Amino acid sequence: MENFKKDFPLLAGSDIAYLDNAATEQRPRQVLEAEREFYNKYNANPLRGLYALAMEATERYEAARERVQKFIHAARPEEIIFTRNTTESINLVAYSYALSTLKPGDEILISIAEHHSNMLPWQMAARQTGATLKYLECGPDGSFPEEEVVAAVTPRTKIAAVAHISNVLGKVMPVEALIRAVHAVGGVVLLDAAQSAPHVPIDVQKLDADFLAFSGHKLMAPMGIGVLYGKKALLDAMPPFLTGGEMIESVTREGATYAPLPHKFEAGTVNGGGAVALAAAIDYLETIGMETIHKRELELTRYTLEGMKQRACIHVQGSGRAEDHCGIISFTIDGVHPHDIATILDADGIAIRAGHHCAQPLLKHLGVMSTARVSLAFYNTEEDVDRFLKAVCRVRREMGYGE
Numbered sequence: 001m002e003n004f005k006k007d008f009p010l011l012a013g014s015d016i017a018y019l020d021n022a023a024t025e026q027r028p029r030q031v032l033e034a035e036r037e038f039y040n041k042y043n044a045n046p047l048r049g050l051y052a053l054a055m056e057a058t059e060r061y062e063a064a065r066e067r068v069q070k071f072i073h074a075a076r077p078e079e080i081i082f083t084r085n086t087t088e089s090i091n092l093v094a095y096s097y098a099l100s101t102l103k104p105g106d107e108i109l110i111s112i113a114e115h116h117s118n119m120l121p122w123q124m125a126a127r128q129t130g131a132t133l134k135y136l137e138c139g140p141d142g143s144f145p146e147e148e149v150v151a152a153v154t155p156r157t158k159i160a161a162v163a164h165i166s167n168v169l170g171k172v173m174p175v176e177a178l179i180r181a182v183h184a185v186g187g188v189v190l191l192d193a194a195q196s197a198p199h200v201p202i203d204v205q206k207l208d209a210d211f212l213a214f215s216g217h218k219l220m221a222p223m224g225i226g227v228l229y230g231k232k233a234l235l236d237a238m239p240p241f242l243t244g245g246e247m248i249e250s251v252t253r254e255g256a257t258y259a260p261l262p263h264k265f266e267a268g269t270v271n272g273g274g275a276v277a278l279a280a281a282i283d284y285l286e287t288i289g290m291e292t293i294h295k296r297e298l299e300l301t302r303y304t305l306e307g308m309k310q311r312a313c314i315h316v317q318g319s320g321r322a323e324d325h326c327g328i329i330s331f332t333i334d335g336v337h338p339h340d341i342a343t344i345l346d347a348d349g350i351a352i353r354a355g356h357h358c359a360q361p362l363l364k365h366l367g368v369m370s371t372a373r374v375s376l377a378f379y380n381t382e383e384d385v386d387r388f389l390k391a392v393c394r395v396r397r398e399m400g401y402g403e
């Protein structure tokens with residue numbers, strides 16, 4: 001595998017071992033240049049002006065939509081809605097779809113392993129509609145057995161919303177079985193793909209997902225651009241989430257008729273530079289190939305886990321099998337607070353995350369207050385991992401323990 005770090009100005013220009021990729025990835029030069037080019041050469045408000053520059057800006061913005069469409073294998077470009085991030089995409093579905101369709105007694109099914117961004121919107125929807133919020137529980141290793149997932153679906157399940165890959169454990173949810181079971185009772189499924197879209201190939205048509213959300217910044221694009229995929233028939237029937245400029249067909253004193261998809265859901269000035277840069281990030285990823293990226297990240301995960309298993313004081317959350325971690329490894333060290341682990345590693349230029357990872361109910365379920373988390377991307381190297389392993393072995397000594 002070639003060394004990709006040369007493409008990433010931040011990584012090439014420092015000796016940081018950046019191992020917090022689940023929080024946000026670094027941006028390659030190609031992505032930064034695409035955003036710069038948009039503002040240097042094509043800057044005008046997309047979807048508005050009738051002059052050549054504005055039409056160019058619009059064309060580039062809409063071409064970015066088609067790039068995303070192909071990336072996740074959606075059937076139509078208008079099924080791709082640009083948002084700010086995963087959080088906004090999920091809120092759009094909760095406010096628009098859930099509030100307009102749920103009735104008292106209906107069930108929303110999520111899992112205990114959700115990021116707060118895929119939990120709080122459903123708590124809100126349940127409160128406001130009288131629907132019941134049900135949780136899938138995972139085993140101590142973070143797994144969701146397929147038969148238990150299917151058994152949790154009832155004739156009242158109207159919406160299931162789950163993380164495709166957990167941001168704490170890296171475990172993959174058996175989404176195909178869930179989608180089949182929910183469709184069999186007439187419900188819809190939203191996949192939170194924040195941690196899967198950057199790392200594994202996604203085909204929304206093969207999955208038959210109804211909605212899918214992800215963030216550009218976790219996929220090497222700038223912060224502030226995100227995606228909601230939705231099946232056309234569902235999006236068509238949904239009321240707008242935000243209202244205002246550019247999402248209308250006509251407005252009178254009394255009311256408005258709304259623009260067709262996708263613009264009905266893109267009120268206000270859009271993030272043109274972000275969308276174009278997201279398309280460049282997808283180009284970059286697909287030049288390498290999503291299968292290759294997934295394989296490389298599994299290799300690095302295996303290497304990291306093997307190193308961690310050599311130390312009895314390190315406890316990995318989850319199964320410890322590389323296939324169950326997808327580049328994300330949460331761990332604790334006997335007698336050391338995770339914040340101290342992160343601080344000690346930071347002194348050596350190693351960036352990892354520590355805390356509750358916006359998944360407090362999961363950590364409570366697993367019986368821990370917080371964890372340290374190392375998360376890998378294809379541009380990491382064995383050398384990054386070696387530095388991490390060496391430093392992590394020093395943590396207990398630095399905290400005053402014997403070894």
Ligand code: PMP
Pocket residue numbers: 022023085086087088115117118163165166167192194195215358
């Ligand atoms: N869901 C998952 C699984 C995540 O990992 C994250 C980010 N940590 C989010 C949702 C929220 O993403 P964002 O902050 O970009 O909206």
